[in-house]
Amino acid sequence: NAGVMQNPRHLVRRRGQEARLRCSPMKGHSHVYWYRQLPEEGLKFMVYLQKENIIDESGMPKERFSAEFPKEGPSILRIQQVVRGDSAAYFCASSSSDGRGSYGYTFGSGTRLTVV
Amino acid sequence: AQSVTQPDIHITVSEGASLELRCNYSYGATPYLFWYVQSPGQGLQLLLKYFSGDTLVQGIKGFEAEFKRSQSSFNLRKPSVHWSDAAEYFCAVLPSGGYNKLIFGAGTRLAVHP
Numbered sequence: 401n402a403g404v405m406q407n408p409r410h411l412v413r414r415r416g417q418e419a420r421l422r423c424s425p426m427k428g429h430s431h432v433y434w435y436r437q438l439p440e441e442g443l444k445f446m447v448y449l450q451k452e453n454i455i456d457e458s459g460m461p462k463e464r465f466s467a468e469f470p471k472e473g474p475s476i477l478r479i480q481q482v483v484r485g486d487s488a489a490y491f492c493a494s495s496s497s498d499g500r501g502s503y504g505y506t507f508g509s510g511t512r513l514t515v516v
Numbered sequence: 517a518q519s520v521t522q523p524d525i526h527i528t529v530s531e532g533a534s535l536e537l538r539c540n541y542s543y544g545a546t547p548y549l550f551w552y553v554q555s556p557g558q559g560l561q562l563l564l565k566y567f568s569g570d571t572l573v574q575g576i577k578g579f580e581a582e583f584k585r586s587q588s589s590f591n592l593r594k595p596s597v598h599w600s601d602a603a604e605y606f607c608a609v610l611p612s613g614g615y616n617k618l619i620f621g622a623g624t625r626l627a628v629h630p
Binding site for chain 1: 548550552557558559560561562565606610617618619620621622623
């Protein structure tokens with residue numbers, strides 16, 4: 401029973417390139433959340449998705465960032481035209497319903513994005 | 517404004533000493549409460565959670581936490597710290613209403629001296 405799978409674990413991009421981060425939720429989980437952790441800081445909520453729907457994107461920067469969770473396949477966090485300030489660890493979490501069940505959220509190991 | 521506060525950014529304890537990490541929240545109703553641990557370069561592991569019932573909850577690795585409604589606190593404790601407990605600890609809340617969005621405190625970095 402694999403947990404939340406994120407790939408790649410490490411991603412290096414040059415300024416102006418695109419970064420695509422993938423998250424496969426736990427089996428049976430239909431809710432996905434993306435968080436960003438800047439160096440020496442806590443996790444900041446970015447977006448909450450269910451299959452084919454964005455429920456809450458209040459933490460997403462207005463430009464360059466987008467997220468999707470298609471009917472089939474992993475959730476994708478996409479960052480266009482990356483800048484140095486996008487360097488961070490991006491974590492994905494999943495839950496089975498509203499996150500208040502016995503297991504709450506399960507987090508992946510994260511993708512560490514470095515923009516050079 | 518709704519918030520989660522971890523007042524201590526860094527804490528250093530000696531191995532074998534007791535530990536208490538503080539967490540306070542500011543929400544209208546009692547949220548669901550969590551403690552996570554993050555080792556360097558790793559993801560987050562759930563230590564324990566409080567939804568309702570007994571206000572003293574037991575978690576993994578010998579940790580426990582006590583919910584105090586009157587103080588809006590959910591402090592994490594361990595009676596005897598091991599060197600392997602050195603990590604960053606995050607308190608998080610899931611508000612009881614509205615969309616599900618786990619809100620994290622800024623974290624407390626724990627160092628353990630031999």
